[in-house]
Amino acid sequence: MDATALLRTPLNQTHRALGAKMVDFGGWDMPVQYSGLLDEHHTVRKAVGLFDVSHMGEIEVRGREAARLVDYVTTNAVAKLRDGQAHYSGLLYETGGFVDDILVHKVSAEHFFLCVNAGNQEKDYEHIRAAHQAKGFDCELEYASPRYAQLAIQGPKALEVAQQLTETALAAIRYYWFADGVFAGVPARMARTGYTGEDGFEIYIAPDRAVEVWNAILAAGAASGIKPCGLGARNTLRLEAKMALYGHEIGADITPLEADLAWIVKLDKGEFIGRAALQKQLETGLTRRLAGFEMRGRGIGRDGYKVTIAGEPAGWVTSGSPAPTLGKNIGLCYLPIAHAQPGEKIEIIIRDQPVEAETVPTPFYKRNR
Amino acid sequence: MSYPETYRYTKEHEWVHLENGIATVGITDHAQSELGDIVYVDLPKPGATVQTGQSFGSVESVKAVSDIYAPVAGEVIAANDDLATAPEKLNEDPHGAAWLIRVKVADGTDLGNLMNAADYESYIGAEH
Numbered sequence: 001m002d003a004t005a006l007l008r009t010p011l012n013q014t015h016r017a018l019g020a021k022m023v024d025f026g027g028w029d030m031p032v033q034y035s036g037l038l039d040e041h042h043t044v045r046k047a048v049g050l051f052d053v054s055h056m057g058e059i060e061v062r063g064r065e066a067a068r069l070v071d072y073v074t075t076n077a078v079a080k081l082r083d084g085q086a087h088y089s090g091l092l093y094e095t096g097g098f099v100d101d102i103l104v105h106k107v108s109a110e111h112f113f114l115c116v117n118a119g120n121q122e123k124d125y126e127h128i129r130a131a132h133q134a135k136g137f138d139c140e141l142e143y144a145s146p147r148y149a150q151l152a153i154q155g156p157k158a159l160e161v162a163q164q165l166t167e168t169a170l171a172a173i174r175y176y177w178f179a180d181g182v183f184a185g186v187p188a189r190m191a192r193t194g195y196t197g198e199d200g201f202e203i204y205i206a207p208d209r210a211v212e213v214w215n216a217i218l219a220a221g222a223a224s225g226i227k228p229c230g231l232g233a234r235n236t237l238r239l240e241a242k243m244a245l246y247g248h249e250i251g252a253d254i255t256p257l258e259a260d261l262a263w264i265v266k267l268d269k270g271e272f273i274g275r276a277a278l279q280k281q282l283e284t285g286l287t288r289r290l291a292g293f294e295m296r297g298r299g300i301g302r303d304g305y306k307v308t309i310a311g312e313p314a315g316w317v318t319s320g321s322p323a324p325t326l327g328k329n330i331g332l333c334y335l336p337i338a339h340a341q342p343g344e345k346i347e348i349i350i351r352d353q354p355v356e357a358e359t360v361p362t363p364f365y366k367r368n369r
Numbered sequence: 370m371s372y373p374e375t376y377r378y379t380k381e382h383e384w385v386h387l388e389n390g391i392a393t394v395g396i397t398d399h400a401q402s403e404l405g406d407i408v409y410v411d412l413p414k415p416g417a418t419v420q421t422g423q424s425f426g427s428v429e430s431v432k433a434v435s436d437i438y439a440p441v442a443g444e445v446i447a448a449n450d451d452l453a454t455a456p457e458k459l460n461e462d463p464h465g466a467a468w469l470i471r472v473k474v475a476d477g478t479d480l481g482n483l484m485n486a487a488d489y490e491s492y493i494g495a496e497h
Binding site (some may be wrong): 021032033036037038232235236298299300302321322324351 | 403405406408409427429430431432434
């Protein structure tokens with residue numbers, strides 16, 4: 001893609017001034033690393049890192065039947081959410097495959113705030129709009145991405161850093177809850193969520209205030225060892241925590257049951273798009289499921305590499321990388337259901353050569369709480 | 370980091386230093402910087418032969434795999450074994466201690482089609 005055509009977050013010049021290496025990430029000109037991927041990864045595990053994730057999309061649903069629309073287009077049970085609570089959910093096609101994986105925030109009974117993947121945001125909006133139109137629920141849908149920048153403060157020291165910048169009592173916000181308030185002098189939605197497997201906050205603010213908030217966070221975090229972190233570390237961190245990445249673990253031809261995400265599917269909640277397909281898949285039985293693996297032989301099983309079992313084709317790697325926290329080479333792959341459990345010997349085809357690996361329990365990394 | 374005047378450079382970001390019929394081959398500082406943290410280096414064993422322009426091994430960073438191409442043809446007489454246990458040396462000293470292989474080349478081997486340091490620096494400047 002022509003560099004001039006890439007989309008930019010409000011922090012683009014800030015990243016460049018900090019010496020970030022920039023890459024085309026799904027049409028966005030984003031920082032992949034600053035000080036170095038490994039250094040940033042370890043900084044998030046041991047201290048605190050700051051990520052610009054303003055490329056992520058936002059969709060807002062407001063009105064008397066907002067909850068009904070959100071419940072109809074997602075897999076998780078919206079009725080279980082309290083005001084100020086969020087959950088991970090799936091946006092599915094009728095086939096049961098993913099349109100996207102999203103975060104649903106319940107602001108109030110008549111106001112829901114959805115955070116969606118950057119590369120899917122227009123498709124997601126169109127999908128929800130079509131469902132809205134078909135069902136005629138009494139609510140309004142807003143493509144709100146242009147109104148938000150998003151910064152993620154992640155790591156064991158995220159709380160001590162973030163708390164310096166707001167009067168909202170952040171320690172009182174539990175994991176996957178959020179609060180609206182003022183952060184670094186700017187109206188903000190502060191959510192205790194993240195994509196790293198660490199404690200942390202995702203801060204939603206107006207784009208024209210993003211640079212000042214970014215700078216305020218770096219200044220407040222200096223004594224805690226905060227560092228700006230890029231998408232490279234974000235990927236290794238999320239993989240260790242076994243968090244799915246659209247286009248890798250999940251996609252239009254993969255269901256949440258196959259992706260080992262049955263916990264976000266609430267078949268008993270009532271009608272939703274994709275429910276019938278998932279019900280049928282449960283009745284006929286899954287043929288494949290996502291599994292974690294560790295390399296036993298020398299090499300790294302990377303995204304897209306083929307997987308065999310005793311020499312026979314078995315599946316493919318969805319994400320694979322060194323795991324900096326663990327000092328191992330790990331990955332996720334799809335395997336026939338009979339083999340999709342820990343302790344199976346598999347081979348990853350690396351440069352036309354089978355290299356030994358073994359399926360292992362996931363997540364690969366879990367923080368102490 | 371500066372690019373040694375006595376080395377010659379390929380478009381695929383390898384360097385070669387020819388002395389007394391022995392070519393030492395490595396990857397450039399630009400290459401290691403683009404790759405990021407290097408975690409794995411796969412090299413041929415001594416006795417293997419390499420062909421000009423053909424892949425003879427690979428370098429992997431956390432996020433990517435990159436083939437390495439031979440700038441010269443000949444027999445591998447040494448591979449840098451230190452890189453198997455300390456691949457990060459490639460990030461630290463790509464033009465020196467972290468050379469990859471030494472190749473015994475045929476008499477009359479000509480590196481005239483490769484870039485000199487100044488040309489390589491303008492080449493990587495123009496890439497961006």
